[in-house]
Amino acid sequence: MAKAPSSLAPFSYNWVGGDIRGLSRLAGTLYGFADQAAEPANTLQGTVDRLVSESGDNAWKGSAADNFKMDFGQDIVDVRWMNGRTVAVGDAVDGLAVTLAKIESWLESQAEQGVRAGYVTLDGAGKMTLPKGTSDPRVQRFLQQFNQSREQALIAAKAARKVAAKKLAAEYSTLSNGLMNYKTNHRNLLSKNELAALDSNLRQLRQGFQDANHLLDSTSRPGAHEKALLKDAVMTATTIIGGTAGAVVGTFVEPGGGTIAGAGIGGLIGQGAGSMLGSIFD
């Protein structure tokens, strides 16, 4: 049975960016692919075993048969390896969807506080309006806090994307090595046209990866503003975890002990501040 994508925290709008549900669906597609690909591999394994190995006197024997078995045995290993890579890419995408959903959900819950207090209204698309204007200091305070939350959420989302991009970069490198292995060590399994296509596609992949990796490297240089916000985010998360933020605590804590701080704004506390946001700002 195929692995299922993780369930997402509830959210209604798209304030932090990205097609969160689309990412989750992609993870499901990749898990499904890996599951389905197991069948051809198992069928072929059975075919090779029946043909070559201990099936009696009538089996195909000799050095050619042994070489064939060894050759195809490697194919089976590679198909299963490929399934592992597919699941790993699915996991990276699934993890991103889960984290972005948590951040989005948290941010929307922040806005909901303003809705409940009557400071703001939200339409179906998530557009915020101010029915009472901004003269009330309580409205001003809410807007200030919400804007800060929003900025923190965007930083957290950016961090989550960077974490996912790094995981994907590692998977890309592994896949690229696999392709190079076929290009150099298994040339006899590919036709001239297939080898030419592989060559061309490898060049395009390399260029595409360089472009993506360059962007990934450049995200390591935050501005002063982002650094200040990060500091605020740490303080916020610390306050929340410490339980001094009163009613806000409830909006962060999820069933099972996970926290938005741990997964989103944080990564900071629950899942290691250093490894997530910290890695952006080092």
Added chain:
Amino acid sequence: MSGYDVVFDDLLKASAEFSRQGEAYANLMPHKPACPAGGDDTIDKMLNVTLQALYEMHTVLAQAVSAHAEKLDYTHRNYRKTEGNLFDYLTKVPPPTY
């Protein structure tokens, strides 16, 4: 001869199975999976290139499986041909002159 016949049949069956499974495997991912927006250029580009590499690897593996189908078929044909040559040799060789 019956032993050879069984091996020949097995080679043919295996070739057909490889061909079927190679095609089935290829059809599992007929094109690169669609790439949803991740929310910024970095993740979009990295996800896109990784999915492209995944698709390319899948294609190459499917081609390798199909190549094995052809190799089995080639082996079958060669064995048949060799057997035919031997049979021809044994039946057409001139009788001894002594």
